[in-house]
Amino acid sequence: MDNPFLVEVTRGHLVESRHRGSISVVDAEGATVFSIGDVDRRVFPRSAIKALQAMPLVESGIADKYGLVDEEIALACASHSGEPEHVRVAASMLAKAGQDAGCLECGTHWPMGEAANRALAASGGSPSALHNNCSGKHAGFICLACGQGDNPTGYVLADHPVQRKVRETLEDITGACHSIEKSGIDGCSIPTYAIRLPSLAFGFARFGTGIGLPGEGKAAAARIRKAVARHPFMVAGTGRFDTRLMELLGERAFVKVGAEGVYCASFPELGYGIALKADDGNARAAEAMMAGLVLRFLELGHDERKAVEALAQPVLRNWNGIELGQIRVSSEITGAA
Amino acid sequence: MDNPFLVEVTRGHLVESRHRGSISVVDAEGATVFSIGDVDRRVFPRSAIKALQAMPLVESGIADKYGLVDEEIALACASHSGEPEHVRVAASMLAKAGQDAGCLECGTHWPMGEAANRALAASGGSPSALHNNCSGKHAGFICLACGQGDNPTGYVLADHPVQRKVRETLEDITGACHSIEKSGIDGCSIPTYAIRLPSLAFGFARFGTGIGLPGEGKAAAARIRKAVARHPFMVAGTGRFDTRLMELLGERAFVKVGAEGVYCASFPELGYGIALKADDGNARAAEAMMAGLVLRFLELGHDERKAVEALAQPVLRNWNGIELGQIRVSSEITGAA
Secondary structure (H helix, E strand, O other), X not given: OOOOEEEEEEEOXXXXXXXXXXXXXXXXXXXEXXXXXXXXXXXXXXXXXXXXXXXXXXXXXXXXXXXXXXXXXXXXXXXXXXXXXXXXXXXXHXXXXXXXXXXXXXXXXXXXXXXXXXXXXXXXXXXXXXXXXXXXXXXXXXXXXXXXXXXXXXXXXXXXXXXXXXXXXXXXXXXXXXXXXXXXXXXXXXXXXXXXXXXXXXXXXXXXXXXXXOHHHHHHHHHHHHHHHHOHHHHOOOOOHHHHHHHHHHHXXXXXXXXXXXXXXXXXXXXXXXXXXXXXXXXXXXXXXXXXXXXXXXXXXXXHHHHHHHHHOOEEEOOOOOEEEEEEEOHHHHOOO | OOOOEEEEEEEOOEEEEEEEEEEEEEEOOOOEEEEEOOOOOEEOOHHHHHHHHOHHHHHOOHHHHOOOOHHHHHHOOOOOOOOHHHHHHHHHHHHHOOOOHHHXXXXXXXXXXXXXXXXXXXXXXXXXXXXXXXXXXXXXXXXXXXXXXXXXXXXXXXXOHHHHHHHHHHHHHHOOOOOHHHEEEOOOOOEEEOEEHHHHHHHHXXXXXXXXXXXXXXXXXXXXXXXXXXXXXXXXXXXXXXHHHHHHHHHHOEEEEEOOOEEEEEEOOOOEEEEEEEOOOOHHHHHHHHHHHHHHHOOOOHHHHHHHHHHHOOEEEOOOOOEEEEEEEOHHHHOOO
């Protein structure tokens, strides 16, 4: 089955590039609300499920045991830009578990945020694992290991108690088998398990509503959603899509990007979970698709709608500020007439 | 017509993302040698035709009038990384025409090369238009304007004598009408005209062989090809695909990337011109496609083949150096059994 064109990029009066993809929107009972394209193909959720991977930390009571505050819980769900505040909060999480950056097994890269990248270079500094966009998630894993009484060393490996616990949580919340044969290794060295979009969407419908989760799970999901809504800067960073959208909509939309064109979301007031993938892995397409779904499903005020439209159909300009074209999401997604 | 999948990106044992595209290979008589996908769709060639845009500068004798040397002619064809050598050579071109960076109308951006970007920040500097990846092409335009006795101001505009001359050259070499209605504005503010891949490929077959060009055109094409083959660093930069491939193959392959997944090439010994586009605009796909065509068409020694295979099927590793997957170009391109 060929996935349809869902996003086009124009230049002048012509379409220059086109993106195909698939989308699944599911409610907390598992019923499909909306579906486009081949949703039976397995997808690596990558970083789009960091909030689900953070569930054991909160659900177990370990976040409370270490006194993690909202911005720390938000950072545990982040693909952050490596800005100074992100680095500070990651270090604080580790310190609360009596650890430091030497425990991080995510690898080191320069800050993903361009301004943070250059500011670090300008200061004569060099990056540590704290600048890795996944350092908050990893700090959360280290807290989980220490809180459970496990040695954190090797916490990225599939058979470490941390990853076993995370995998069990993912299977519980999505209802899908997470098999090693269908897994790969993520950019930050932890396993990523390929599952189908409707399972992923179902997991986010439950995460967004608590429906079908045990008491601790329901409370943990609510706490994580609230923490992220209060600190949308922590999950991404300056100018980033997730930060902008959640600054705008607060708890009405939990959205999280993953690498290779994946996006997941919960729309709690509707009880919907969403999972989508751009076939080619392109982030601009995945962002436009997600913004298009917000336009389709959420009731937005006039200013909110204008702001989301700017994310769904951004105008492209060059270095001189001249308008070149636009990214356009298909009306098949937005439902626009 | 749906374009076929030409490049896939794997993770673990699964395909994570897929790219579709179209390819045209044409000889200097205009006969199609090889074709994949819908090649009738118009494509913006973007920076892939910088070598053709540099033809008037050389053909007119103005490059000689100003004493431009090979590395300067190579930079006129470049999408460079903004490394110090690129900046130095762009400034030198302008000085030879009695101008300076204040004349550049390409806009300013931080160096495209990550190391150059951070080095500039670390030095406390900030970018000028000389760091723009198109500064060499623009310096060439300014030389052309001054050499023709035109005021360079506004040289990026479609009706300036420089862009009129460039458009005339593009029409002559590709045989295709370049219409304003089918044009857009490029990242560096000059017009880009959408034409069909076979016309683009035909232009590069003629550029690579000189067949069908007037005497000055034939000499200019040969001089540009030689200049680039001698200075492949100038057309791109450290670690970049075009630089690596031409360092390896010299005058046997002229290759040039364009934005939004476009690539053009000449294989002079075969008399072939090539133009391709990844539907989604992704550079990794376009690079793999181009490397796959080199594997298909050029007779390579053992070590050359290994090096080109590494460009066609690069192994993907994460920040810890762990192998995650691979980019794989289709055997429909390489012709591999």
